[in-house]
Amino acid sequence: MNISQDEWWSKLQEDGDAVILDVRTADEWGRGIIPGAINIDIYKGQGFIYSLEELDKSKNYYVYCAAGARSGQACNIMGQLGFATTYNLIGGMNNWDGPVVLPEE
Template identity: 60%
Template sequence: MADLSQKEWVEQLKADDNAFVLDVRTPAEFQQGFIPDASNIDIYLGQQFVSELEKLDKSKSYYVYCRSGARSGQACNIMKGMGFKKAFNLQGGIMAWEGEVVR
């Protein structure tokens, strides 16, 4: 797992043809605006969050974010423990995001 600055996260995401953008906020937060192409799985779902992660392709690279970077950091640690090799946390989360947001 790696914590990446927005610049690093965006550059790596653009260059990665096996990327998956994962938003781990609540559905209500997600509806307020999200990074383009993001899929939403709420980390607060507990065991159901883990069940949803189990459906994902472990060979992909996951670019994970939340509101501030804390929950996405936890999510990356959970994913690492589940055998995901590439999970990248967006430092500062969407609060620090300066790129496009889908509303």
């Protein structure tokens, strides 16, 4: 489901089963992330699928990329793999005005 930044962030704050998923490249990830995110690069192809398969499909996934296109694709793929709930951040990091931190090494 594509949702606005405000809705995405407010849902995330109230969600005890939330997982924040960043599907950008390692280079993009290194420039700053939404706090608490995990990174699985959608450009890894089959490796992306394998990594998704290791996640708990019963959790709620808050997915983002740079602009919203890759995360939209990721949400579609996740739906096909049996993930019940995914939220795509419209506009991605390019339009994000919430908190940003550098990932820990």
